[in-house]
Amino acid sequence: MTHGHVATLADEDGAAVERFVAGDRAAFDELFQRHSDYVYHIVNGVLADQDLSRDVTQEVFLQVYRSLPGFRRGSKFATWLYRIAVNRAVDAARAVRRRKWTSFTPDLEQRADPSGDPAGRADEQDQSEMVARVMREVPAQYRDALVLRYYREMTTEEMAEVLGCTVTAAKVRLHRARQKFRECYERLYQRDTRA
Amino acid sequence: MPSARCREIRARLDAYVEHELSADAAAAVRAHLDGCPVCRTEETRIVRALLPLRAWTPGQAPSDLAAGLHARIAAMQAPHRRNVWRLQIAGAAASVLLVAVCIATGLRHNSPGMSASDDAPVGRALRSGTETTPRAAANIPAPGSSIAPSSELKAPRAPGATLAPAPGTVPTPATADARPPRTARTRPTPAPPSFLDVADSRGVTARALMSGVARRPEANPDASNVAQPLPATVVRRTAPQPPPRFEQTLNERVRVGDQVTELYGEAKWDESGRLRAIRVRAETADADGDGVK
Numbered sequence: 001m002t003h004g005h006v007a008t009l010a011d012e013d014g015a016a017v018e019r020f021v022a023g024d025r026a027a028f029d030e031l032f033q034r035h036s037d038y039v040y041h042i043v044n045g046v047l048a049d050q051d052l053s054r055d056v057t058q059e060v061f062l063q064v065y066r067s068l069p070g071f072r073r074g075s076k077f078a079t080w081l082y083r084i085a086v087n088r089a090v091d092a093a094r095a096v097r098r099r100k101w102t103s104f105t106p107d108l109e110q111r112a113d114p115s116g117d118p119a120g121r122a123d124e125q126d127q128s129e130m131v132a133r134v135m136r137e138v139p140a141q142y143r144d145a146l147v148l149r150y151y152r153e154m155t156t157e158e159m160a161e162v163l164g165c166t167v168t169a170a171k172v173r174l175h176r177a178r179q180k181f182r183e184c185y186e187r188l189y190q191r192d193t194r195a
Numbered sequence: 196m197p198s199a200r201c202r203e204i205r206a207r208l209d210a211y212v213e214h215e216l217s218a219d220a221a222a223a224v225r226a227h228l229d230g231c232p233v234c235r236t237e238e239t240r241i242v243r244a245l246l247p248l249r250a251w252t253p254g255q256a257p258s259d260l261a262a263g264l265h266a267r268i269a270a271m272q273a274p275h276r277r278n279v280w281r282l283q284i285a286g287a288a289a290s291v292l293l294v295a296v297c298i299a300t301g302l303r304h305n306s307p308g309m310s311a312s313d314d315a316p317v318g319r320a321l322r323s324g325t326e327t328t329p330r331a332a333a334n335i336p337a338p339g340s341s342i343a344p345s346s347e348l349k350a351p352r353a354p355g356a357t358l359a360p361a362p363g364t365v366p367t368p369a370t371a372d373a374r375p376p377r378t379a380r381t382r383p384t385p386a387p388p389s390f391l392d393v394a395d396s397r398g399v400t401a402r403a404l405m406s407g408v409a410r411r412p413e414a415n416p417d418a419s420n421v422a423q424p425l426p427a428t429v430v431r432r433t434a435p436q437p438p439p440r441f442e443q444t445l446n447e448r449v450r451v452g453d454q455v456t457e458l459y460g461e462a463k464w465d466e467s468g469r470l471r472a473i474r475v476r477a478e479t480a481d482a483d484g485d486g487v488k
Contacts, residue, residue, distance in 0.1 A: 179209070
């Protein structure tokens with residue numbers, strides 16, 4: 001199998017796509033069962049919001065349901081699906097950032113943490129929850145690279161395929177995304193990093 | 196000020212700590228770090244920031260994902276079914292009409308004095324000039340008019356509300372539907388000084404809501420975390436439902452001139468029912484568009 005888009009109709013996804021296009025609606029359920037967790041994880045990694053991620057994941061599969069008849073044979077279904085998921089998630093993240101909330105009770109929010117100490121909080125909190133909090137601060141356009149690399153543990157080549165860019169561009173994107181993540185992390189947990 | 200070499204190394208530090216560099220490139224970075232304590236500190240900070248990312252694990256996907264999707268697919272296909280029914284009904288109606296025309300033609304053949312109706316309702320309406328304009332049909336006020344008190348869009352009613360009508364306009368339902376004099380259209384209606392002063396349907400403003408939360412009893416310091424009784428717009432959750440999440444407590448739409456502002460308010464309680472946070476958001480869009488400003 002060569003790198004990039006190759007004929008993969010022999011694999012399970014390809015066969016299911018063929019059946020769906022031929023009118024077998026059950027084939028879509030098969031594709032959903034196989035990929036829904038993965039898609040949800042990508043979307044939730046970008047959005048860090050379970051309710052919104054559920055909606056966006058369903059929208060991704062709705063789009064797939066509508067677009068599958070026009071799916072280009074020879075493309076890899078999973079790559080196509082993950083690209084839709086990343087794009088949808090980033091769009092949703094941008095929309096969320098446009099709707100900025102003004103909090104009137106930051107003191108109450110802080111009091112929710114019994115220690116009030118970010119360092120202590122870091123120890124107590126689940127690491128994933130901490131990442132989710134930082135991710136919500138990272139600009140939307142940088143989140144996809146972090147999700148694919150760290151959440152889904154993709155190689156740079158796989159990332160490039162999903163993101164639809166060159167490997168070099170994927171590396172640059174990942175580098176900038178890490179920088180942004182670090183900036184946001186240190187801003188949120190500044191006392192922790194000074195220590 | 197870091198040297199050029201330091202800047203060059205730092206640009207590759209994240210790839211270095213993630214073992215993404217080639218052996219040669221990694222050795223060069225390692226050699227620099229051995230002799231540069233400032234860059235070593237930078238390396239430590241990067242490692243510390245990226246550590247949580249490495250431990251990032253996917254959460255559990257919701258169990259109702261499939262059920263929700265099936266419902267949405269069914270909803271998406273529903274219009275098609277309705278269209279099929281419409282076509283069937285239209286076909287049946289056309290058949291009936293055809294039969295009726297045939298019968299009528301036969302009757303007219305027997306009644307030569309009868310003329311076809313030339314005064315259809317549509318023609319009458321067009322000739323009389325009473326057709327409804329899109330603006331009037333949508334109950335959108337003309338530029339320059341004040342808040343349109345419609346059933347859908349609630350105008351502020353509190354005495355402290357600061358949505359003053361523009362000079363030359365009277366905020367009545369009549370002016371909301373009719374075009375104001377040209378002189379009144381030269382300047383748009385001024386926006387309220389603050390969304391916080393816009394009252395909802397119960398006459399409660401966001402500012403009042405805020406001040407109610409901000410006041411705390413001084414006699415009992417232990418109760419300082421407990422919020423004061425909130426206005427009716429904020430619904431206190433009675434049964435604790437972990438985990439704490441924001442719940443919508445306010446959703447009001449206010450129209451000012453050609454713009455609609457939607458106010459959202461959310462509150463969050465912890466497991467013990469204690470109020471933890473309140474936040475508000477305002478979205479303003481053109482009445483005939485959906486652009487958020």
